[in-house]
Amino acid sequence: MAIQMHDIEKSFGTRATKVLHGITGEIQSGEMVSITGRSGSGKSTLLYIISTLDRPSAGDVTIDGVRFSAMNSKQLHGFRNTKMGFVFQFHHLLPELTALENVLMPTLKTRSSKTRRAFALELLREFDLSDKADRLPAQLSGGEQQRVAIARALVMQPRYVFADEPTGNLDSANGQLVMNLFRRINHERQTTIIYVTHDQDFAAMASRKIQLVDGKLI
Amino acid sequence: MFFLALRHLISRKRQTTLTLLGITLGAAAYIAISAMMLGFQEFIIDQLVNNDSHVRINAREEMLNEQVLNDSFFPDGELVNWVKPPMGRKDNAYILAPRAWLDRLEADEKVQAASPQLVAQAIANYAKLTVGVRLIGSIPDIQRRVSNIEKYMLKGKFSDIGASGNRIVVGKEFLDKIGASIGESILLTVGKSAPQPFKIVGVFRLGVKSLDETTVFGALSDVQKLNQTPSRISDIAIRLVDVEQASELASNLNLMGQEKVQSWNQANEGIMSVFKTQDIVRNSMTFAILIVAGFGIYNILSLAVSHKRREIAILRSMGFEPRDISELFLTQGVILGVIGGLLGVVIGLGASYGMSLVRVSEARGLGTGQMMVSFDGLIYVKAFLLACIASSVASFFPARAAGRLEPIDIIRGENS
Numbered sequence: 001m002a003i004q005m006h007d008i009e010k011s012f013g014t015r016a017t018k019v020l021h022g023i024t025g026e027i028q029s030g031e032m033v034s035i036t037g038r039s040g041s042g043k044s045t046l047l048y049i050i051s052t053l054d055r056p057s058a059g060d061v062t063i064d065g066v067r068f069s070a071m072n073s074k075q076l077h078g079f080r081n082t083k084m085g086f087v088f089q090f091h092h093l094l095p096e097l098t099a100l101e102n103v104l105m106p107t108l109k110t111r112s113s114k115t116r117r118a119f120a121l122e123l124l125r126e127f128d129l130s131d132k133a134d135r136l137p138a139q140l141s142g143g144e145q146q147r148v149a150i151a152r153a154l155v156m157q158p159r160y161v162f163a164d165e166p167t168g169n170l171d172s173a174n175g176q177l178v179m180n181l182f183r184r185i186n187h188e189r190q191t192t193i194i195y196v197t198h199d200q201d202f203a204a205m206a207s208r209k210i211q212l213v214d215g216k217l218i
Numbered sequence: 219m220f221f222l223a224l225r226h227l228i229s230r231k232r233q234t235t236l237t238l239l240g241i242t243l244g245a246a247a248y249i250a251i252s253a254m255m256l257g258f259q260e261f262i263i264d265q266l267v268n269n270d271s272h273v274r275i276n277a278r279e280e281m282l283n284e285q286v287l288n289d290s291f292f293p294d295g296e297l298v299n300w301v302k303p304p305m306g307r308k309d310n311a312y313i314l315a316p317r318a319w320l321d322r323l324e325a326d327e328k329v330q331a332a333s334p335q336l337v338a339q340a341i342a343n344y345a346k347l348t349v350g351v352r353l354i355g356s357i358p359d360i361q362r363r364v365s366n367i368e369k370y371m372l373k374g375k376f377s378d379i380g381a382s383g384n385r386i387v388v389g390k391e392f393l394d395k396i397g398a399s400i401g402e403s404i405l406l407t408v409g410k411s412a413p414q415p416f417k418i419v420g421v422f423r424l425g426v427k428s429l430d431e432t433t434v435f436g437a438l439s440d441v442q443k444l445n446q447t448p449s450r451i452s453d454i455a456i457r458l459v460d461v462e463q464a465s466e467l468a469s470n471l472n473l474m475g476q477e478k479v480q481s482w483n484q485a486n487e488g489i490m491s492v493f494k495t496q497d498i499v500r501n502s503m504t505f506a507i508l509i510v511a512g513f514g515i516y517n518i519l520s521l522a523v524s525h526k527r528r529e530i531a532i533l534r535s536m537g538f539e540p541r542d543i544s545e546l547f548l549t550q551g552v553i554l555g556v557i558g559g560l561l562g563v564v565i566g567l568g569a570s571y572g573m574s575l576v577r578v579s580e581a582r583g584l585g586t587g588q589m590m591v592s593f594d595g596l597i598y599v600k601a602f603l604l605a606c607i608a609s610s611v612a613s614f615f616p617a618r619a620a621g622r623l624e625p626i627d628i629i630r631g632e633n634s
């Protein structure tokens with residue numbers, strides 16, 4: 001079980017500006033991988049390509065043995081729902097729903113909200129949010145919102161969690177909290193964590209570091 | 219998605235309320251206007267259909283002119299110059315073979331009853347007053363089955379006319395106008411013979427002033443005697459089992475004899491075309507209301523879609539498919555349509571009920587003094603469906619646009 005990258009390239013626009021240059025590599029299940037690099041080096045682009053949100057211009061991504069480019073829409077969305085969790089810099093909670101409802105949102109897709117409710121509450125308790133389960137996002141702090149977003153990413157017990165600058169919008173204390181959560185999930189549940197960060201300390205918490213310079217791995 | 223759609227609507231209380239108000243008012247207005255127009259139409263049609271006859275066979279009175287004679291004498295289209303152009307009336311004031319007609323109608327299972335009539339213009343005389351009337355001679359027991367006249371009797375029974383004996387039943391307005399009262403006799407003449415006394419044994423009121431003022435019913439044999447045309451009839455009034463078949467039957471019968479056969483709607487083409495115009499006005503008004511409400515929904519949902527781009531992206535990253543996203547917004551439109559439609563139906567029903575209580579003057583010479591309002595269920599079904607269809611169509615486009623959004627474009631735009 002792994003994510004394999006074969007010679008990935010990505011260009012934007014008609015007068016092709018190449019952002020990624022032939023990236024090849026493998027992320028094993030259970031790893032905690034940080035992606036670092038200067039602004040504009042292509043970190044986000046790479047993360048979105050290996051998480052199926054974006055398509056490479058050339059090359060191929062294989063997830064658990066299935067070529068991403070060979071998946072149909074149904075498989076792709078099923079994959080995202082059951083095997084992947086996403087955390088973004090901005091939390092992207094649904095403002096109309098309470099914390100608990102937000103966490104349970106992915107379970108609606110497979111109609112498993114009832115069976116996963118207990119697990120969702122357990123996640124909130126783990127993340128120190130038990131007493132805030134019924135609050136709307138607007139009634140939560142930024143750090144709390146981000147923790148709800150992480151709980152949401154985990155509720156389907158995915159094999160992979162992708163995070164693009166999950167601490168980018170938080171103060172250092174809250175950032176630390178979030179990173180500790182990631183490490184705990186990685187340790188306790190063997191969830192593969194792949195995250196982009198600018199912070200050297202946070203990058204160092206990974207079991208493996210991927211560094212990008214001008215769209216190339218070093 | 220239904221659950222989330224509902225939450226979206228609730229979170230935009232003001233917009234939702236306003237949109238709902240638009241749809242509700244649209245549906246209610248449609249119901250109120252339709253109830254009024256159709257109420258009037260139903261009343262008139264009921265008068266036309268049930269108080270006269272479904273189909274009427276008439277002795278044909280044909281006007282003669284150049285065209286008619288040219289066609290029969292010079293069928294090849296020669297140029298004909300008349301020294302003195304022909305004019306006049308080819309008169310057949312009576313039905314030529316009444317027995318044949320009646321036998322044929324009796325055998326027809328679509329026909330419920332056929333009443334032979336002799337209709338004559340007569341002059342009524344009471345004390346010093348003289349009033350022109352339309353004297354209809356019929357066999358009361360058959361006539362009763364053709365029209366609803368008995369329902370409208372104020373005093374006496376229609377069958378009191380009897381088979382003969384110079385007894386008549388008259389309209390209320392006529393009675394007031396001439397100043398006679400029930401039980402008294404008036405003089406009737408058709409101009410050919412000496413006036414004969416007829417005893418008033420009953421009064422009816424159809425609610426149409428022009429009819430109530432001039433219609434007098436008598437026994438067929440009495441009218442034939444007065445008219446000095448024994449055993450002649452001028453009309454056959456027919457009631458069908460199913461009124462919808464009137465036009466078809468009339469067209470078929472028309473081919474069978476010289477007489478003119480007209481169904482109630484053919485005979486009242488003028489009124490029917492007024493109704494058609496009314497319907498066009500009503501429908502275009504409805505259309506306008508729906509367009510306005512539809513645009514409201516379209517705007518609000520388009521706005522919602524662009525406001526919710528981030529959330530759409532995150533939903534897609536959770537594995538929700540384009541179809542799910544479209545459904546989210548389409549559902550909102552449908553919810554608005556269904557609730558707005560239902561509220562509209564309730565308010566429309568209330569408005570219709572309110573209108574039905576309004577007393578209107580009888581100056582138009584029509585009706586019962588109450589506003590005529592239709593409570594036809596079809597109006598409500600239509601209003602509800604229109605609300606639902608309009609809001610579904612209006613939300614279809616924003617919903618489709620939402621489904622086509624690519625999550626990566628949104629995330630890249632917002633995050634990096």
Ligand SMILES: Nc1ncnc2c1ncn2[C@@H]1O[C@H](COP(=O)(O)OP(=O)(O)OP(=O)(O)O)[C@@H](O)[C@H]1O
Nearest residue numbers: 012013019038039040041042043044045046630634
């Ligand atoms: N849609 C696009 N069209 C054109 N160029 C793009 C597009 N998206 C990204 N780029 C370019 O690709 C390069 C890499 O972008 P990417 O977002 O991957 O950088 P990043 O390493 O995540 O940077 P940051 O640390 O600032 O988030 C940048 O130079 C950016 O301008």
Ligand SMILES: [Mg+2]
Nearest residue numbers: 043044633634
């Ligand atoms: Mg980035």
